[in-house]
Amino acid sequence: MSSNNIKRYAKIAILYLGVAAGLTSCAKDDYYRDGGLADPNFEGSMLAYLESKPVEFDTIAQLVKLAGLDELLQTGDVTFFAPSDSEVKDLIGYVGRDGLNNRLYALKKDTIRVLADVDSLIWKKYLERHLFRGSNFLADYPQIDHSLKQIYPGENYYSLNNTVLNIGVVYHDVNDVKYAGYRQLSISYIPDVSRPNDGWYTTMISSSDIKPTNGVVHTLSKDDALFGFDPDEFIDDVAASK
Template sequence: MKTLMIHKFRNRVWKLVLMLMVLSACTKDDYYVEGGVANGRFDGSVLQYLESKPVEFDSVVQIVKLAGLDDYLTTDELTFFAPRDENIKELIGALDRGGLNRRLYNEGKDTVKVLSDVDSLIWRKYLQRHMFRGKNKLMDYPQIDFGQQTIYPGQTYYSYNNSVSNIGVVYNDAGGVKYMGYRQLHISYIPDISRPTAGWRTVRVASSDIEADNGIVHVLDVNGGELGFDRGEIENEIAESKR
């Protein structure tokens, strides 16, 4: 009996220590990159930050400039949920692997050889879905629990072109303690605001709270981080523009 009581006491002490460690960690500004920690401060504009990471954002920077949004990412105070080059490449695709170019080829239309082959207004429309006014870090967004959204619903935000997204922070569990684990930002594009709870396109943020001079960058997880949050929609619009 005494041994059992000691064991229970040790378990309680361990859980208390774990909770204190997690709470201590949550008071710091941690910048997670695929589970690792990165420097969260960048000396330059949002655009300059993207330019400084050509492996991840070279194509993104190109379409930002084609869309005429470079001034916004240089001077506006904004929050940018950044897609990655892999997502642009997946959208365009190759003739032997499917994607937009395979479709255009099958329809007898000109394929996309360079990014400027796409109407700049299309790039502008879908990039603006990733742009939100004001500087918002992870700590500025409310909690979301996708299993209990009536209690923790996140919050609705309007982007630069008035498209609608729900943005919230998932509080993960740790050591059997609910909501005491690491926190991860999620953005969910809402295709039809008349049905605000239907058809969400949810993407996790892989790297949050990168603070540039004029804004905050949250880098989307490459898995699911489609440009404009809807690959099918943008693919249809590009194909239709080439009639």
Template sequence: MKNIIKRYFKPAAILSILLAMVITSCKKDEYYNDGGKANPVFNGNIMQYLESNPKFDTIAQIVKLAGMEDVFKNENITFFAPTDEVIRRTIGLVNTPIPELRGGLNQILFNSGRDTLKTLSDVQPAIWRKFLGRYIYKGSYRLKDYPQIDFGLRELFPGSYYYTYDNDIANIGVVYNSVNGVKYVGYRQLTISYLWDPSNPNNFSTVAVASSDIQPSNGVVHVLAIGMGDPIGEAPNEFSANIFGFNVDFFNDVLFSR
């Protein structure tokens, strides 16, 4: 029998057969499912993308309240999109036991004796418009279009400064993460840092991008991560990511308007 096997099945052939059997067996496993590469292209404009995704129901309403629906439908823009969770945490609840909703805008209004917000339309359209503009940039820019930033070595890799849709200033850059102690060979992480005071470029709030390069028909969407104060890889992701507008300016404007 051994001689027959050796005659008709040489060692290399036997190895090939075994390998084919293993591969075939893997394909039959119910848990094995190769989803392939994610498709970044969305068949519709940015407004339609926001309306189609449950994470952006509230953001889509704010776009309409701000009177910017036409911008999101027809203009060529890049949108660093905060999720609905950012709005939920920004507005917050009064005397809530939920830690992440403590200290929101409604608590501030309540403590100051002003009416709290019941609906999004309780905020003046001009205020929504002002702070929504901080997330919008004219033109289409994907991750590959932004320069490298190293927050520990900014003199060499500073990212670059960009004007928002309404001419505020932010620094945008790509963090090149390390792998096994080797710098800059790991995955790329897009970040945006809003400058509170353009005269002091070292005073900024940094937010990491959770999903980049989503491509509707009229631009690019980068989805921002929720901030817990902990970095994502080597990219800072500060707690200001939870505040609409990146800092307390939104609180102040709403407070003084009521």
């Protein structure tokens, strides 16, 4: 083989390697840009999923057991809008004037040192606000625009303990094009159903459509979430139970 042919074949080989590398790079870029390419399936129950994420859900998994909901989260077909551990810790550990333990101390009642110091029925009440019957994915919910609820109102749903909550998909804007951006679930607690459009406690969802073997998990944003959606109500319930 002549030296010219060798050089020509070498150039072709380098070209193919460059194309392959470019395709691999694009695939990686696409993966990191599009979370949808990640596998949302979890080979285990919903409770096992929570237990597999100790940083985010170790406390929530404990509360599920304290509330007597562990069997439901192992076998029941439910959708769980899961708060993170930090929300529970913020409620119990907050040391400001209106914090849980300060309120209890002012009332001369026992403060909360461990999760079991809160009545299990209270944990059950607030966890069941986050649970809905059946498996519901982001695509199953209607659009909501919180600034134009008369046009895009989302939809009201009954949680497991018959609390009314509004759930909808926010269509974000991109490059000044309305509703052309990514889609994100929101959930809103309606404290007074006689005034269904007032006083909402709205929380955005940071990740959605995680699919264990029973049901669906959507995770509440750490920046927005308030466990039970109304911390004052939770604190009042705990104080009344002491």
